[in-house]
Amino acid sequence: MLYSNRRSFLKTGAAVTTAGIAGLAGCTGGVDEDTLRFNFVVPIENLGSLLDIPEIQDQLDNLGDEYDLEVSQDASTPDSINSLAAGEADMALVTTQSFGGAVVGDAVPDGLTAIATDFWDAHPDHFGFEIYSLPDSDITEPEDLEGQTLGVNATGTGIHAVYLKMLQEVGLSEDDVDFQEQGFPTFMEGLQDGIFDAAIFPALFAVGPRNEDFTEVFTSHDAYDGTYPFAFTVATNNALDEKSDAVEAWGEDYVNVVNYMFENRDEVVSLAAEHFELPEEQVDEFFLTEHDYYRDQIEIDHDALQATMDELNDLGLLDGEFDAEENATNEYIEDHL
Template structure:
């Protein structure tokens, strides 16, 4: 009887052990599958661009080839626009999660009461300029007084940065004649219809290809070096999607670093994905310019995308002085650097 009892106990122990092993196996299998599912799952983010897909944005356009965002578990959709204001409208309307936009468009939206956050400094260098033919002898902002100056449009960054440049010389819009020339703003300059034209560094590259002669170039960054473009999100998106935004910024920084390290490869790929990318040599010039505008002493210290709230505050104050915005803007409440990747 005693032996029968011992056998029964032993059989019970074996049964319990086997059951436990089976449960553990099922748990491992379930956990492994769940882990794999989590790893394989991709999250979607929509990025509103300020333009059509162009060469300077090649690092965003080559996702199919390079997979910077897929590597972080993200699927990004690029939404083309017609200016930084369009990009802001797309995030405010819920059509996009992230806006690739300029500080001016940001300031205008904030001035109207929009609740926004700046999370990454795409181009810390100001890429705007004012160009004139050598024979006009316009070499400093003071020389623009009384002159006729072309801009893309009255709502463009070319006009805003022209006003910034004039302001540094104690001049205003009243001291010059501003002419809307459209995107082909160098043609009126070459034809003598304007004395100077406000443009960008990449615009100047294309104008030189089309026969623009010797020119004087005043870089706005030499007078007020405010960022050219930043990533902006709504406060709601910032509060609700922090983890996804961090993943996005890590992937974007990796893509930007790739373009800095491999400009020739980027120039070649731009021929496939950029609407203005047919000429590989021109692509290379544009990409090198944008690579240069992506870095600064601050990014050398803190990494690509580093934000300087003081510079953005100075820019916002200048826009208020120029009458471009009506209200005082507190950029310390708008700039959020906590999502930036660590060095």
């Protein structure tokens, strides 16, 4: 079985633009039709990353027989979009704004299709992205962000969109703040060193500021009216055409991994913490608890996806309309749910 883990998590991401990747169009890579190349951003909370763990791979029926897998870690979902556009990846974990922007901007040759939902944000009983300032900061509510420097892993992402949605809710705009791009693991240090004044934390990394009594400025629960699909596994349409059998086999394995993690939560916490070299207590505190995202629905809800993309378009975060029916399908996982 071909197995690779190339990590670049701490490097700074960059926003996706059509011009920025125009020179990449047409690249297809040189990987055979039985090999799927999958990119993710945040380990463990991006569920596809769990397929990178050898002990979990051993539980799968198809990996190694029906397809091989190469897993790579990126600093941001725009980086993953760039890899898809360059023909360096077949599948990736992406978030709302990155996905919608790539589709609307024709950023990836032959297009992208969402084939599974990874998680939902802002569920009332689950985690919503948390924005913190220092424990003794005067920045205590969204209005206080005016004129401040804000930590973000990359602009042009769903994380970035959470900021922009909240800013618009309180009458501010992107011009009223300064975004500083940096890797998630460095955000607490960035606040302490004065690199930025507030930072947004995904579930895995929100454990630190929450336990150290940093000041919660707002969460995505405050920005959004209700739960919405936030992250998806997408595949290039070229991969769906050229590697359809491999993607079908991956879909079965993905569903099995999700079922396995719910049934063997403590084991997965230990395996994942060791594999990704993270403190087990940090993983244990968030994974599949109230401090984790809503994960009970991994199939695509086309109406919810469409509503989310329509909202991003209305907010001026997309440069055109997105069609969920044309750019998302459950056919690779529905028979295994």
